[in-house]
Amino acid sequence: MFLPLRSLLKREYLRWVRAPTWIVAGLLSPILYLLLFGQAFDLGKLVPPVPAAQTGLTAALLGAPNYFSYFAVGMVGLVAVTSALFAGTGVIFDKQLGILQRTIATPVRRSTIFLSSLIFRGLLVVLPIFIVLGLALGFAQIPGLAGLTVTQTIGATGIVEVLVAIFVLAIAFTSLFLAFGFLFARVESYFAVVNLLNLPILFTSNALYPYGTSPQWIQNITAYNPISLAVDVMRENFFGSTYYAHPAYVYLGGLVVWAAALGVMALLLASRALRTK
Amino acid sequence: MGSAEAIRTENLAKTFPGGVEAVRDVSLAVQEGEIYGFLGPNGAGKTTTVSMLTTLVRPTRGRAMVAGLDVVQSPREVRQEIGLVFQDSTADGELTGRENMELAGGLFGMNRSECRPRIEELLTRMDLVDAADRRVKGYSGGMKRRLELAVAMVHTPKILFLDEPTIGLDPQGRAGFWRYISQLRREQKVTIFMTTHYLDEVENLCDRIAIIDHGDIIATGTSDSLKERVGGDVVELRVPATSPDLTTTLGAVPGVREVSRDGAVYQVRCPRAEGIVSPLVRACDAQGVTIEGVTVQRPSLDRVFLALTGKAYREEGYDDGRAAQASAFGGRARRGR
Ligand SMILES: Nc1ncnc2c1ncn2[C@@H]1O[C@H](COP(=O)(O)OP(=O)(O)O)[C@@H](O)[C@H]1O
Ligand SMILES: [Mg+2]
Numbered sequence: 001m002f003l004p005l006r007s008l009l010k011r012e013y014l015r016w017v018r019a020p021t022w023i024v025a026g027l028l029s030p031i032l033y034l035l036l037f038g039q040a041f042d043l044g045k046l047v048p049p050v051p052a053a054q055t056g057l058t059a060a061l062l063g064a065p066n067y068f069s070y071f072a073v074g075m076v077g078l079v080a081v082t083s084a085l086f087a088g089t090g091v092i093f094d095k096q097l098g099i100l101q102r103t104i105a106t107p108v109r110r111s112t113i114f115l116s117s118l119i120f121r122g123l124l125v126v127l128p129i130f131i132v133l134g135l136a137l138g139f140a141q142i143p144g145l146a147g148l149t150v151t152q153t154i155g156a157t158g159i160v161e162v163l164v165a166i167f168v169l170a171i172a173f174t175s176l177f178l179a180f181g182f183l184f185a186r187v188e189s190y191f192a193v194v195n196l197l198n199l200p201i202l203f204t205s206n207a208l209y210p211y212g213t214s215p216q217w218i219q220n221i222t223a224y225n226p227i228s229l230a231v232d233v234m235r236e237n238f239f240g241s242t243y244y245a246h247p248a249y250v251y252l253g254g255l256v257v258w259a260a261a262l263g264v265m266a267l268l269l270a271s272r273a274l275r276t277k
Numbered sequence: 278m279g280s281a282e283a284i285r286t287e288n289l290a291k292t293f294p295g296g297v298e299a300v301r302d303v304s305l306a307v308q309e310g311e312i313y314g315f316l317g318p319n320g321a322g323k324t325t326t327v328s329m330l331t332t333l334v335r336p337t338r339g340r341a342m343v344a345g346l347d348v349v350q351s352p353r354e355v356r357q358e359i360g361l362v363f364q365d366s367t368a369d370g371e372l373t374g375r376e377n378m379e380l381a382g383g384l385f386g387m388n389r390s391e392c393r394p395r396i397e398e399l400l401t402r403m404d405l406v407d408a409a410d411r412r413v414k415g416y417s418g419g420m421k422r423r424l425e426l427a428v429a430m431v432h433t434p435k436i437l438f439l440d441e442p443t444i445g446l447d448p449q450g451r452a453g454f455w456r457y458i459s460q461l462r463r464e465q466k467v468t469i470f471m472t473t474h475y476l477d478e479v480e481n482l483c484d485r486i487a488i489i490d491h492g493d494i495i496a497t498g499t500s501d502s503l504k505e506r507v508g509g510d511v512v513e514l515r516v517p518a519t520s521p522d523l524t525t526t527l528g529a530v531p532g533v534r535e536v537s538r539d540g541a542v543y544q545v546r547c548p549r550a551e552g553i554v555s556p557l558v559r560a561c562d563a564q565g566v567t568i569e570g571v572t573v574q575r576p577s578l579d580r581v582f583l584a585l586t587g588k589a590y591r592e593e594g595y596d597d598g599r600a601a602q603a604s605a606f607g608g609r610a611r612r613g614r
Contacts, residue, residue, distance in 0.1 A: 007383025015371045018412075098367035105331055106384040107356045276335045276352065 004108040008116035012090070016124070026086075026124070030079045030132045034072065034139070039146055043067040043209065060210040063239035068146035072136035073234045074207030076166065077227030079128050081201055084173035085194055087121040088181020092190055095273075104274055114270040117178055118171070118263075125170040150238045158237040161248050165233040165255060172226050172259035179266035182273040207231055229255040282342070283309045283436050283468040284330060289339035290492075291325050299325040301492035303339070307470055307485075309435075312462055314483030315472040316578070322492040323472035324364065327440045330470070331361050344435050357385065360429030360467075362439045366421045370414030374405055374424050377413060378431050385432035392431065399427040402464070403457060419450040423457060430465065437461070439471035443478065451475070455482050476578040486578075488585065495585050501549070504576045507584040509534070510550040512557060514543045515570040526564055530556045550575070 016023065044067045047057045064070035094100040103113055133148070140147025154162070177194060184190045202208070204218060205227035211219055222228050232251040236244045284307040291300040300322040307313040317323050328334035330343055332352035341348045344358040368377045375396060382392035400406045403423040408416060413424060422442060429437060439458070443451040459482065462469055473479060479486050480500050487497040496503055504510070516523065518541045527536045527545055532553045535546040547553050550573040561568050582588070 003386050003388060004384050007380050010383075011369060011372065011376075011380050014376060015369070018371050097369075098363055098365050099369055101333065101363065102361070102367040103384065105333060105356060105359075105361045106381070107353045107386070108384050276332060 004106075005112050005116055005119075008103075008108075008113065009120055012116065012120040015090075016120075026083065027128055027131060029082065030075065030128045031135060033075060033078065034132060034135055038068055038071055038075070038136075041067075042146065043070075059243060060212050062206075062210070062235055062243040063151070064235065065149050065151055065239070066146065068136075068139075069148045069150075069239070070210070070235070071208060072132070072148040073238060074205075074227075074231055075132050075136070076129050076234065077169070077205055077207035077231050078202060079132050080125055080169050080173050080227070080230070081198060083125045083128050084121070084170070084177050085198065087117070087125070087174045087177040088179070088184075088190055088194070089187060090121070091117060091178065091181035091273075092184060092187050095185060100274075110271050110274045111267070113274060114178075114267055117181075117270075118174055118266070121178060122167075122170045122174045125174055126166060129166055129170070148238075152238060152240050154237050158248075161252055162234050162237055165230045165252055168252070168255050168259045169226065169230040172255065172262050175259065175262040175266040179262070179269045182266070182269040201225070201227065205231065224254065226255055226258040229258070281309045281345075283307045283311070284313075284341070284343050284470060286326075286330070286341040287339055289326065289329060289341050290337050291322075291329060291334060292337045298492055300329070303487075303489065303492075303494050305487050305494060305497060307468060309468050310462070310466060311484045312458070312469040312471065312482055314479035314486040315470065315489060316474065316476070316479050316486055317472075317489035318474055321474075321489045323474075323489060324440055326489070327438050327470070327472055331359055331438055332356055357432075358435045360432070360434035360437045362422075362425045362429050362437070362442050364441045364444055366425060368413045368421065368424055368428060371412060373410050373412055374416070374420075374427070375400070375409040377424065378428055381428045381431045387432060395431055395433070396427075399430055402460065403427045418446055419453060422446060422450075422454055426457060426461065430461065430467070433465070434467065436468045436470060439469065441472055441474065443473070443475065451478070458482065476582070480578060488582065490586050496581070500578065503578070503581045505548045507576055507581050508546055509548040510546070510576070511574040512545040512547065512550050512554060513570075513572045513574065514545065514557060514561070514568055516541050516543070516561065516566050516568055520566045521564065523561060523564060523566060526560050527557060530560050532556075 043061075044057060047053045058064075061067065061070040064073075091100065094103075100113075104110075136148035137150075138147070139145045140149050152158075180190050180193055184193070204221045205225040206222055207227050211222045214222070229251045232244065233248045233255065236248040236251070241247065284305070287304050289300060289303040290298070292298050303322075303326055315323055315326065325334060329336045330341055330348060332348050332355050335349065343355045346355045346358070348355050368374075369380070372380065378396045378399065379392055382396070387395075400409050403426060405420065405423055405427060408420055413421065416424065425442070442458075443454050446454060455478070458469060458471075461467060471483070483500065485497065485499050486503065488495050488503075496506070498506075514527075520541070522538070523543060524536050524538055527533060527543060530553065532547050533545055534548070537544045545553075545557060554571060554573070558568055558571070
């Protein structure tokens with residue numbers, strides 16, 4: 001299994017490094033979000049500088065010291081979705097060009113084909129996430145720029161929880177969009193569905209703005225949104241547990257359930273697409 | 278040539294969901310080391326047959342053994358033993374020729390040191406050494422076809438399946454491709470099963486042929502034996518206009534089936550022209566007639582096809598065949614970029 005998997009990953013990698021526009025655009029867009037939206041919009045400015053109002057703001061931001069810190073962590077969720085959006089396109093092109101068929105005609109296991117896509121596409125999701133987090137932390141060191149300020153000392157467990165949350169979130173969304181790649185024959189149908197899902201997923205999460213003001217039914221969805229769960233794991237570790245009902249690992253557990261469910265769904269659709277007709 | 282069977286099918290059939298009977302009844306046997314031609318017009322069921330033999334499509338009925346293995350029981354083992362060249366180019370255009378071959382080797386579980394010498398050898402054989410490190414999207418049609426062959430051969434398969442390998446090539450490119458195939462068979466001792474809808478291709482290249490039409494095998498044999506079935510060769514003799522009638526004389530020569538006369542030209546039908554021309558000439562000499570000219574006409578597979586199916590053979594519209602191949606995988610056919 002190892003040699004075929006390595007070969008498939010190498011092919012993905014070669015295709016990736018040979019499309020520089022793609023790489024630059026993919027990595028640049030999260031940076032632009034941080035620079036433009038993150039710097040331009042400060043929710044905190046809308047709140048009067050009186051102590052009672054400021055306490056309310058901190059509660060709404062779930063302990064984050066400022067809106068940028070809150071938003072920067074949410075960006076992890078946004079970047080996870082927007083980078084994973086393309087995860088299924090490779091499979092569709094491989095179908096259309098007969099490359100998938102050629103691969104199926106070799107003794108490679110179907111699960112290896114799926115795994116290679118999941119691993120490579122997953123890494124393409126994780127990479128910009130780390131860039132965003134790194135940049136946001138770096139901004140805090142630059143005077144005049146809003147940055148991500150971590151108010152807690154994070155222990156080894158915290159770091160592991162945050163890293164696992166990032167990887168599991170990447171697996172969840174990569175699986176979701178990969179599943180559509182195996183399902184659809186045409187890029188048009190793929191993007192129709194992906195675009196339909198994209199915004200509801202983002203806007204029912206607590207990634208970009210506090211959701212204390214939304215109606216209860218939306219809040220119920222928000223609580224179980226995979227982005228919210230991942231972001232909760234990180235925010236609780238970064239800004240303290242005062243405003244959280246559960247320890248971070250509970251949210252992490254929820255996220256793992258999501259990733260497992262989406263992963264199994266993608267694997268089933270992949271084996272359906274790859275099986276002998 | 279070995280004597281073992283590389284491929285055997287028994288009443289192989291495939292009905293696609295929706296009721297299309299793409300293959301109705303295909304029984305054939307291919308010996309090791311042969312080049313076997315699978316000839317038929319578009320939509321006859323060639324690609325579907327190849328897809329079943331290569332484990333990509335599951336037969337509805339019947340059995341197929343490839344390299345001694347049942348394609349339904351042991352698909353992975355079968356895949357290990359076969360190489361496949363599809364109707365459409367399937368190399369990754371963003372990768373170089375060599376990278377495509379390395380990928381193929383890796384998929385068959387070969388490590389670098391196993392791959393390397395094999396890849397160099399095949400690149401040399403296929404005249405791709407100079408192009409090996411260029412991206413495939415810049416290759417010409419003929420180079421792409423040769424690369425497909427090289428990619429299919431990396432793991433030293435026992436049997437090579439070629440599905441309309443020369444489609445889209447000009448006559449020169451096709452002739453060149455045949456040379457590479459003959460060379461492969463000679464040097465690599467590989468059995469070749471190729472589909473085509475070009476008559477000249479099977480005549481020039483294949484040891485034996487099966488003709489498929491509407492999903493049924495309508496004839497199998499060597500190209501010569503098939504021609505014999507539609508009346509064999511015709512020897513045309515031209516004699517001086519003043520000669521006496523020779524119809525009975527020529528008809529008496531052993532092996533002659535039928536003689537017809539058109540002025541000073543006689544048409545003599547016989548199973549095979551070899552060995553019959555000099556007796557004919559001698560028979561004329563005995564009558565004091567000097568022959569002015571001799572030509573031998575072999576029937577074309579065109580005529581074979583006409584005789585067997587009652588239809589003229591057409592070579593047109595290959596696009597529907599391509600669409601069908603891709604649709605088996607939920608994809609749409611797309612012509613090379
Ligand atoms: N996946 C499929 N689903 C339905 N019909 C198919 C499929 N593949 C091929 N066919 C039909 O089966 C018949 C034989 O097709 P094919 O084997 O591709 O012929 P050939 O390769 O000889 O041109 C055609 O009528 C074709 O339309
Ligand atoms: Mg075909």
